[in-house]
Amino acid sequence: MNFSREEHPHGTPAAxxxxxxxxxxxxxxxxxxxxxxxxxxxxxxxYKNRLFSxxxxxxxxxxxxxxxxxxxxxxxxxxxxxxxEIARFSTWVFTIATNxxxxxxxxxxxxxxxxxxxxxxxxxxxxxxxxxxxxxPSLDIQRSELAAVINEAxxxxxxxxxxxxxxREVEQLSYEEIQQVTGLKLGTVRSRINRARxxxxxxxxxxxKDETLLEELEMIEARAASxxxxxxxxx
Amino acid sequence: MRCNKARSYLSQxxxxxxxxxxxxxxxxxxxxxxxxxxxxxxxxxGRRLLAATSPSxxxxxxxxxxxxxxxxxxxxxxxxxxxxxxxxxxxxGWFGPFTTxxxxxxxxxxxxxxxxxxxxxxxxxxxxEAMPASGALARSGHDSDRLPLTRRPGDSPFGMSGAGxxxxxxxxxxxxxxxxxxxxxxxxxxxNHLEDLMTIQELRLRNQRxxxxxxxxxxxxxxLRARLDRADSNGLxxxx
Numbered sequence: 001m002n003f004s005r006e007e008h009p010h011g012t013p014a015a016x017x018x019x020x021x022x023x024x025x026x027x028x029x030x031x032x033x034x035x036x037x038x039x040x041x042x043x044x045x046x047y048k049n050r051l052f053s054x055x056x057x058x059x060x061x062x063x064x065x066x067x068x069x070x071x072x073x074x075x076x077x078x079x080x081x082x083x084x085e086i087a088r089f090s091t092w093v094f095t096i097a098t099n100x101x102x103x104x105x106x107x108x109x110x111x112x113x114x115x116x117x118x119x120x121x122x123x124x125x126x127x128x129x130x131x132x133x134x135x136x137p138s139l140d141i142q143r144s145e146l147a148a149v150i151n152e153a154x155x156x157x158x159x160x161x162x163x164x165x166x167x168r169e170v171e172q173l174s175y176e177e178i179q180q181v182t183g184l185k186l187g188t189v190r191s192r193i194n195r196a197r198x199x200x201x202x203x204x205x206x207x208x209k210d211e212t213l214l215e216e217l218e219m220i221e222a223r224a225a226s227x228x229x230x231x232x233x234x235x
Numbered sequence: 236m237r238c239n240k241a242r243s244y245l246s247q248x249x250x251x252x253x254x255x256x257x258x259x260x261x262x263x264x265x266x267x268x269x270x271x272x273x274x275x276x277x278x279x280x281g282r283r284l285l286a287a288t289s290p291s292x293x294x295x296x297x298x299x300x301x302x303x304x305x306x307x308x309x310x311x312x313x314x315x316x317x318x319x320x321x322x323x324x325x326x327x328g329w330f331g332p333f334t335t336x337x338x339x340x341x342x343x344x345x346x347x348x349x350x351x352x353x354x355x356x357x358x359x360x361x362x363x364e365a366m367p368a369s370g371a372l373a374r375s376g377h378d379s380d381r382l383p384l385t386r387r388p389g390d391s392p393f394g395m396s397g398a399g400x401x402x403x404x405x406x407x408x409x410x411x412x413x414x415x416x417x418x419x420x421x422x423x424x425x426x427n428h429l430e431d432l433m434t435i436q437e438l439r440l441r442n443q444r445x446x447x448x449x450x451x452x453x454x455x456x457x458x459l460r461a462r463l464d465r466a467d468s469n470g471l472x473x474x475x
Binding site: 194 | 249274281284287290291303
């Protein structure tokens with residue numbers, strides 16, 4: 001992501017990017033505070049998928065999750081000056097995301113979705129994310145099917161347990177960071193994670209008896225490991 | 236250590252949060268209890284499943300983020316790109332549904348008033364007889380930018396009549412209206428509430444539809460750009 005036109009102090013854009021990739025999040029946000037858009041681009045690249053993964057598992061709708069991911073990153077940029085290094089940057093970002101998700105879920109629970117009696121116009125029926133006709137790896141299909149099942153299971157965890165659970169399991173925040181993000185006591189964080197894990201275990205237990213699914217899981221993990229070793233390999 | 240206690244510790248043990256002695260006790264229990272071992276294996280499998288199915292964003296996310304960020308910056312700088320464009324509702328909670336309900340109620344009352352009884356500006360007795368000439372009606376219909384809200388006598392039993400007959404004029408000027416006593420100067424109608432509400436609603440819908448279309452085109456453009464970039468890079472690779 002490279003849209004700014006200012007001169008690169010580190011030579012080529014690739015060199016500048018390589019330089020920024022070695023900088024800590026907390027130092028990058030200081031550069032964002034000074035108006036460096038490239039530092040923000042680097043932060044966005046680091047956090048976009050993590051945020052999307054967390055938010056999608058909270059709201060379940062990909063389009064809404066993408067919107068909230070964008071909103072979170074935009075807030076990071078606009079309110080960068082408010083960040084103080086008393087907490088890790090990741091804690092601050094996930095606090096923003098958690099608040100946005102909570103607000104959205106509260107709005108949804110207050111205002112149930114209305115169904116239009118009129119059929120939607122044809123142009124509105126275009127899928128938001130058309131599938132790429134060139135990409136046809138069967139692994140992706142298996143992965144997306146498995147992901148749908150897991151997302152459904154995650155949605156079965158009550159919201160108040162799900163937030164600390166996902167922050168721990170998906171984002172790997174420490175208990176103290178989760179405490180800061182959620183504003184809960186440490187003991188409450190611990191017990192909620194425990195309860196959520198138990199609930200999730202109950203929900204996925206039937207899946208774990210399925211040999212095919214376990215094979216798929218192993219294939220996906222092997223694929224992910226090979227991608228980690230060789231990032232140039234097409235996904 | 237009992238199984239219940241051991242299972243309550245397993246979650247903390249997974250996150251290395253257990254104190255040393257408790258962790259050792261738990262290990263001892265797990266060595267001797269197959270059901271707790273299975274329980275732990277399930278928890279770990281759940282963690283693996285979550286990690287393996289972590290979703291990722293599309294290629295065009297970055298581009299759309301930049302677009303939205305620029306729009307947000309313009310808004311915060313007070314430089315709204317489209318000042319005529321309506322922003323979202325400022326208030327929330329009960330106020331939104333209340334205003335919607337109130338405007339719907341108002342629209343219903345206006346509609347009822349329009350269809351059920353004659354509308355008279357003058358209120359003078361005998362106003363019903365003051366029918367305009369059909370030529371004048373037709374003319375006023377042509378002059379105006381909207382259809383007249385009036386009906387010719389006999390068009391419909393629910394038609395309005397009398398001095399209420401008038402053409403809709405956006406200009407709000409004075410128009411001549413024919414009556415039994417010839418032409419009388421009468422204030423032209425400056426807008427019908429119901430029709431205005433409907434027009435506003437229609438324009439809002441059209442605006443929303445156009446915005447949706449714009450969003451679709453932007454997405455398609457970004458997908459095409461991403462594809463073009465990919466094609467360029469592939470071409471370069473082949474060339475080398």
